[in-house]
Amino acid sequence: MKKKLIVLLLTLIGLLFILISFLAKKSDSTKMVQRTTAVQVTDVIRKDVPIYIEAFGSLVASQDVDIKSRVSGQIQKVDFKNGSFVEKGQLLFQIDSEKYKANLMNDEASLEKNLANLKLMEMTLSRNTKLASSGAVSLLNYEAMKKEFLSAKAEVKKAQADILLDKINLKYCSIEAPISGIIGINKVHEGNMVNTDTIMANIKNIDPLHLDFSVSEKDISRIKKALESGHLKLLVYVDEKTNNDSIKQTEYNGWLESLNNTANSVSGTISLQAVLPNKEKILLPGQFGKIKLIVENRKDVLLIHQSAVRLGPDGPYAFIVGKDSKAELIPVVVSHEYGDYYILENGKLKTGDNLIVSGLLDLSPDDFVTIQNIKVQL
Secondary structure (H helix, E strand, O other): OHHHHHHHHHHHHHHHHHHHHHHHHHHHHHHHOOOEEEEEEEOOEEEEEEEEEEEEEEEEEEEEEEEEOOOOEEEEEEOOOOOOEEOOOOEEEEEOOHHHHHHHHHHHHHHHHHHHHHHHHHHHHHHHHHHHHHOOOOHHHHHHHHHHHHHHHHHHHHHHHHHHHHHHHHHHOEEEOOOOEEEOOOOOOOOOEEOOOOEEEEEEEEEEEEEEEEEEHHHHHHHHHHHOOOOOEEEEEEEEEOOOOOEEEEEEEEEEEEEEEEEEOOOOEEEEEEEEOOOOOOOOOOOEEEEEEEEEEEEEEEEEEHHHOEEEOOEEEEEEEOHHHEEEEEEEEEEEEEOOEEEEEEEOOOOOOOEEEEOOOOOOOOOEEEEOOOOOOO
16 A cells, blocks of 8 residues: 555656646747847937917918099000009009099189189278278278188189199099009909999008918917017918929918907907018918917927827837837827927936837737837938
8 A cells, every 4th residue: 555655656746747847848938939029210309399389370461452443534554464563653554534634724724713803802902991990981891892802712722622632633543553562353444434433453462471360269378478578480381282293381481460359259269360471472362371389499308209109008108129129118298299209298218219119019018129220210
């Protein structure tokens, strides 16, 4: 019986050694086939970054004037080319002025007549003044003479006013550009009759342009605080077609000029207007643009590419290539976007870290990784 127990014990010990050996070989085999993930990396960047509010807006002319005639008449001449740039004071239209010249001549003749009558009344009044004081002329007749003199004097003033009005109307027959700018399509032609209600053309000043846009009323305190240090700069991106028919966004620089005095209670926004220089006159009123209103410039901040950031149960995180070529999970706190990057507000990342930006789908902490590139320039 004792001998059987010894044999059984030896058998169990042997089986135990076999099991331990099997498990050790399996562990070695697992280590040999442990997964390695191919990844691409980029740098954590340190630089100065503008903080901006994004919006969309439309371009409008800084001056927009409809050209109307101040007198009625027939168009004799159109002296501009549609769509051309016109200078302030440049002749645009000529209206037939013969009628207004005749009116001037008639009123000038009336003035001469009234001046002659006034001189006669003045002499008559002067002669009878002494006679009235001596009683040779009744006071009633003297007052009538005085009244006629004053009436003649008023007629002269009226004639002078008529002449001034005739000269003004005569000047209005030559319609000049009230501002410098781009003139639109002509709406009247030679031979057409026009009156004071006729819109003949339109001029828009497009240098500079104004940019109308709206932002959330929640951003107003930030904007007003930033305005205390001076003008707020903004970047405007306008879609333009290239020679190969592709669309590119061209950047233009401007500054904020004014805020409306009332917020829109329905949309919860407030209207703003910016100034956009347009010396080349490439941009036109009516175009739309994407706006970045710069409210702060932050110095020496860390930037992390957006493709590296993942969201987990405990918040955002990123992977770097750590010791022994293993993936190391780093919790991060990010804030504003800057292009394709986030501003890093908190975390253990630093410049020089190999930030993993691809191969993240099945990546876990402590996974072995191999870098497929030197540095991805994103």
